[in-house]
Amino acid sequence: MSSIHEPAAGASPEEAGSPRGRQDDTDVLVVAEEVRKKFCRDLKRSLFYGVQDVAREALGMRQRGDRLRKDEFWAVDGASFELRRGESLGLIGHNGAGKTTLLKMLNGLIRPDTGYITMRGRVGALIALGAGFNPILTGRENVYVNASVLGLTKKEINAKFDSIVEFAEIGEFIDAPVQSYSSGMQVRLGFAVASALNPDILLLDEVLAVGDVAFQAKCFNALADLRRRGVPFILVSHNMQHISRHCTKVVFMKKGRVEFVGDTQEGIGLFLADMQGSDHHDGPDWSIVNGSGGVAFTGARFLDADGNAITRAKTGQAVTFAVDYERHAASVTDPLFDLLIRCRGEKLFQATTQSCGQRLGSLPAKGTLSVTFDSLPLHSEALDFCFCLMDGETHELFDWKRNVRLNVESDPRFTGVLSLEPTWTVTPRCHESPLSTPEAVAQEL
Amino acid sequence: MKSSTPTAPDAGPVVRYGPDPLLRRPGALLREMATDLLRSRELAWRLFVRDVSARYRQSILGYVWAFLPPIAATATFVFLRSTGVFSMGETAIPYAAFALIGMVLWQTFVDAMQYPLRSLTAAKPMLTKINFPREAILLAALGEVLFNFIIRLVLLVAVFLWFQISPPATAWLFPFGVVAIIALGYMIGILLAPLGMLYQDVGQGLTLLTTFWLFVTPVLYPAPQAGLATVLNHWNPVSPLVTTSRDWLTTGPSEHLGGFLGVFGVTVVLLLAGWTLYRLALPHLIARMGG
Incomplete structure (x- = not known):
């Protein structure tokens, strides 16, 4: 399978392109072609395979990428998709479906065992907020470290420092050690630093799941801003509301395989239906009486x-x-x-x-x-x-x-547990409106 | 329009990740190594400042801790020697000064050997989640090794003043000796780091080896002239470096210069190999680290 897409040895990145002949399309910023990655269940064996892989790499030998060794399984098994400028992709699936592994490959942290990934532009990744934070150092010092790790130059950080602090709502705590921060403050500071990035492509892993309402609202608006500017992003989330609100299409992964690529609502529907199906269901055993049997x-x-x-x-x-x-x-x-x-x-x-x-x-x-x-x-x-x-x-x-x-x-228009039939209206409210002002309520009583 | 000549104003670099061995394109690999090394300078500086400023912030004695190990080791040996537990050849300068200079050089070697793996292990959470120029970790580690040495330099100056030793004309060569010692340790450290990130045995073994290695290296005693120790000494790459550097600083031209140059030459070659191995290995290691 991998040989189909393997370019001749010495192929330069410029020759890279999707098999569908989109080499010339600079609007396609992310291309994944039949990407696979295998992991090993057994730690000791995994380490040994690591030594093997490194040895082969060091000797310039081709990895036997398409073959599974003992205890190995496909963490990502043949993922193919594209992402264009202006699009945003939701990556959905159960825990262990391979979403984060795929994201790490897109970010270049780990390499595919077979298949290719092409990224066109500066990639920003919010996989861990505040990575590299040292708890003993002050917020100010950590902002500089964290921003450097994410790829900002000192000049850029100096220019954006005040807006970062403001965004994070840290105030005078910026000169206190980070270990004195609440977890919420740490996350806010991490996100504030990350949002100072100006990437061409952004990868987000579950970062919206943390923080309080005010912080989440900021995250949403940051995403909305990205969409306005046409910056494509890939969002991993278990919250289908977030996915359907922010993503123009989804990739639904199941046990490493891409089950679906395309329309957001359709993909979410498939995922939810699958969750229902795979939600391990043990019906009762009618042959056993759980009680006196009267x-x-x-x-x-x-x-x-x-x-x-x-x-x-x-x-x-x-x-x-x-x-x-x-x-x-x-x-x-x-x-x-x-x-x-x-x-x-x-x-x-x-x-x-x-x-x-x-x-x-x-x-x-x-x-x-x-x-x-x-x-x-x-x-x-x-x-x-x-x-x-x-x-x-x-x-x-x-x-x-x-x-x-x-x-x-259930009705696809709604989510939640209860089925209600709401009616939405707007009524103008004057200052003298008898409705709902405390005085009016007091008078009525 | 070709993607190699982007016309869109904000078209960034095109990167392609695949399974093909990177060594098959040595030109591209070397280019990437060079650009990443340049790109990593600022981050390396940040990480270095972070680690150094955090290191002693929760400590009262602070930088004194950098002096204590060599002083303690020297004091022990001065005491043992005075009791006549073991005999050793005469030293050209007072023994305490001789031992202290040796220990400072040895400690620098050990730092250089241990810092790459230590820094990489500490950076695991970052490595598994953020794509930044990987050279930054190594450079920051090198910075810390140099920084430690510079602090201990204060100790050396104190020794020279206390024992009223006047440095010979060759003293200006001493920094080259230090560079060679750091390069050797750093080379060993980088070569072992990939394996050390997979197996903790490497780190443990390195600590054990260091203790043993100290005693077969003429650090606390002058280079032996006869017996089994001479053989060990002959095959010990640290010996000519430490001996030559100390000679340069205290007595003059060293008879071990040949060994020094030989070891240094091999070190430089292996250092480049270690760096390449590090780059090639890291994605595989990160895949095994999870997180």
């Missing part, structure tokens, strides 16, 4: 309004949760049915027959317990139903089952 659950299913079995429901649709049971005890009257709905381990709803003031009466020997919801105003992709049946008096636990899964097709 009543045993034998199966459960979801029904729509017409009584048809479903595994997916739309937000707002009527859903009935039906549980089949067999009674083994001589008789059971008014048992307590406890239902809990969770999403990724988080409780969304819990109720019992008792808390709802309902009685089930005497249970037939075999039957179906049903819980009907006229509408499920929930917005999570996957709902896990957990339930148990207890004796109403003694609370003897008959049986208990967890994680019967209902998938919800």
Whole structure:
């Protein structure tokens, strides 16, 4: 695979170009062609392979890049994409999908095992904020060090120093040692220094995930400013809101492979759908009774309004949760049915027959317990139903089952857990407006 | 329009990363090494200032710590010698002065040998996350070695005043001796650094070796004239450097000059090889370091 794209030995960077013949297109600032990188699971072996690789490199021998040695795996497996001026790329995927490794290759920190990366222009990378900070030194000293590491000259730093301090909102603390800073201050100072860079291409790794609201707002505006100036950036984030707001396209990676390149919303949709699918789901084992067995659950299913079995429901649709049971005890009257709905381990709803003031009466020997919801105003992709049946008096636990899964097709316009139907309006507010001024509220009371 | 002649006003440099061995394009490699070395000067200075100014900030004695090890070693040997535990040849200048000058030179050699790996290990978080000219770390380390030596120079001046030694005409050659000693240590340090970043054994081994090495080098005793020690001495690259430098500074022309020049020549060649190896190895090392 790698041989297709390998240029003749001695190929100069000028001859480099994408296989699609875009050599002349100076608007394409980043090209990745079939980039692969392998890592090793075992530390000792990894170190030994490191020695091997260095030895081959030192002898000018070609690395056997396309072959996996023992315990190796592809951390990035065949990534190809382009980034043009004015575009911004979101890099999404699960933890360990290879996003950061790809970013490190784009930054030139590590080299691809096969494939090529071409970067056209000065690359700035915000992979770690405040790298090189020495806690004993003052903020001022660290600004100079950090900015130098990021590639600014002393002249540039002198010129931008005041705006850096202002941006970071550090104030007189600039002459205090960095170890006396709060973590928020350190991050702000790191970002302030980094934002003084003026790169042609910017790489950002999860830097928006830190800091308080005011700081994040600054980050967003810094990104907006980049977009206004047409500076392309690559953003790694787990926050799909950030990705969809700031990126014109996405690369979705899964286990090192690029699953999708293209439209942001489509890519995010694929990623979320995949997350739902791969979210390891253990349904209950119906052959095991978790309790005394006075009543045993034998199966459960979801029904729509017409009584048809479903595994997916739309937000707002009527859903009935039906549980089949067999009674083994001589008789059971008014048992307590406890239902809990969770999403990724988080409780969304819990109720019992008792808390709802309902009685089930005497249970037939075999039957179906049903819980009907006229509408499920929930917005999570996957709902896990957990339930148990207890004796109403003694609370003897008959049986208990967890994680019967209902998938919800949520409205792509919204995110979050709750499904609401908002209406947006603007009303002019005069000084005398009776609405919402404290005096008006006081008068009304 | 060709990308080699960019017409867009803000078109920056074009860089291409791939798996091909960099040694197959030695011209480009050397060019990159040269540009990066130039490019790294300012950053190296910053890192040097950072490390030096942070080093003693949390200390009361401060720079005194730079003097203490050679003084302690010398004091020990002056004491041992006075008790007659072991015998050694006579020295041309007072023994304490002889030993102290030797220890200052030796300490400089050890610094030069240990700083590259030490600085690289400390810079790991930066190396794995930021692309900056890698030479900066090495240059900053070299700066620290020089800085340490210059502080200890104060000690040497004190010795000369105290023992009222008048330096011979060859004293002006002494800086060349120091340069050669630093170059030798630094060369060994750089050559070992790539392996040392993978395996901690290298750093540990180096410390152990240093102790042993001191005792087979005529630092605290004059160069032996006979016996097994002579053989060891003959194959020990540090010996001619230390002996020649000390002779130049205290007595005059050295009989070990031939060895000195030979070692220095080999050192310069290996130093360039070590630098090249460092550049070639670093991306592979960073891939193994994670972070």
